[in-house]
Amino acid sequence: MIRERRVTQQVRAGTLGIGSSYPVSVQTMWAEALTEQALPAVCSTMESLRDIGCSLMRFSVPDDDHVEAVRRIASWDIMPVAADIHYDYRLALKSLDAGVQKVRINPGNIGATWKTREIISKAADLGAAIRVGVNSGSLPKQYRDLTPVHEAMVSCVLEYVDLFEQLQFPNLVVSLKSSDPETTCEANRLFASRSPWPLHIGVTEAGPLIPAVVKSTRALSSLLEEGIGDTIRVSISGEITSEVISAKEILKTLGLWDGGVTIISCPKCARASFDTHGFFTQCGMELERLKCRVTVAVMGCAVNGLEEARHADIGITGAGKRIIIFSKGRVVREVDQADALRAFREELERLCTRS
Template structure:
């Protein structure tokens, strides 16, 4: 089922718009606003579309409102329990809020928040988490069924209030229940879905779990925004999210890298080279394939379809385009010459 379109700041999600990559700010909302704004810009440069912030108190709501006015991408306030924080964020210009009506409490408080959100065109995300389900669903054996029921309970509140700009997430730390819950929910409702495996783990296990779960859903056209929740940096969450979308065929922009894993034949340190150029590559939006190969024996041949490639042959560096050698140089010039060629492309 095609999802509804929801506007978050200037960004449209759902309704066939590109799947957006999210991350969550990993520090408290204290310190210099300018430093946070620079951090947001850096994350945007490598592909973040939306960033969520935990807003545990009213002072944080004030800070996030100030930041939202200057942010280059939409920001989301994640609020639990206190409806006054939600009101402050909505009226302060934060672009989206995440609340669960169930933990806001009295229905008049929820109504007040929803009315303010409607007045200010601020969408609301409801986040159902398999690890913190409402008590009435905790005894259900099937966790995915419990998650869907919890989401439907929250949804009733919005439907009664005729508020349509709702995004849902149904996350669990388990792949199967995450996929099942989202599959069932998306077959019944057209609200946009934010996908993720919650608390997915450290860098490598977290990316593996997230990739399997997200790809299963994305290939069925489920999901409008994603987050790879890692015990790691925001930067890596964004890069992983972008790579998952690329591998799932949801975006075609950005660098695709073919690179040598290294073997005894290697005469070029591909790992070191990739580390040196990584920050530049992450900022490129153009659809370009690069090959970073370890030896002249297999390098150009293996990377024949790459737009730009590099490999080493003893003390010589060889740069090639579409598998044909276009430049030979000294190893100390490798990074500079490669980036020069890349700029030309």
């Protein structure tokens, strides 16, 4: 059972509210260099990810060329943009001036405290947010050998938080990540018991698709069930779209996502006369974009399909050479294979218009 959400400070990153007064949001991170040639793909990807529910996109900013790139990206106003800064505090200042709504820093690698103060002061002047991110693998020297690791992570981040609080900075988000789901959970639980700042949660360096989704689901579901976590990322060595879809799916499964499609689909077997796998290749993203709250069943055959998915608001299944579109276990239409997707889309649109 989901516990009541942990009450946090409320933070703004541009149009995105972060904290217990707002829904848990999904974010992701661009994985490539921001060359001139890459920008059109960045734009179309951001629009597509926004349409399926991503609320913030983070970009690494390792040099001045990237500052100029995030200036352009932020000006598109597709969704709030965060600049990820390591080592050079001037890149954080320039990114903030360039219009990003959030910077992510690890004060441990920014260097002298006055540099972090400069970043805080600039962000405060511009109304931008700062995420202080600490990862278990990159703790500063004085914390590196302390055990247990999650306590060292929290002690370290609380030291940073203290500086932000002294300067009365209002827009702080914290993250404590490890590649080990259990350490991630323990660090976030401990921080949540000691500080009111919102938490961005995720398992770092989680691996390719399947290990990343399994580890992230393990950690994020546990924390979210305890009411901990205000933004989430499923970090995957792979497709960026999968990060957003899997994060959304975790929230949907926990009842923390408002609207959207719940999918029931069969894995197929020798009885299948409808290609459920091919259906998702063609219609998967359309379903992800839908805002109306419906349960969609995609079944290979009518032998089990109709019966097992009878609670679905709309379903599609094979029946010999024909395709059946059904709703709540009742056949709505029977069409040829060639007309299947068109008929399904029409019925789905009708349903969403009604609901």
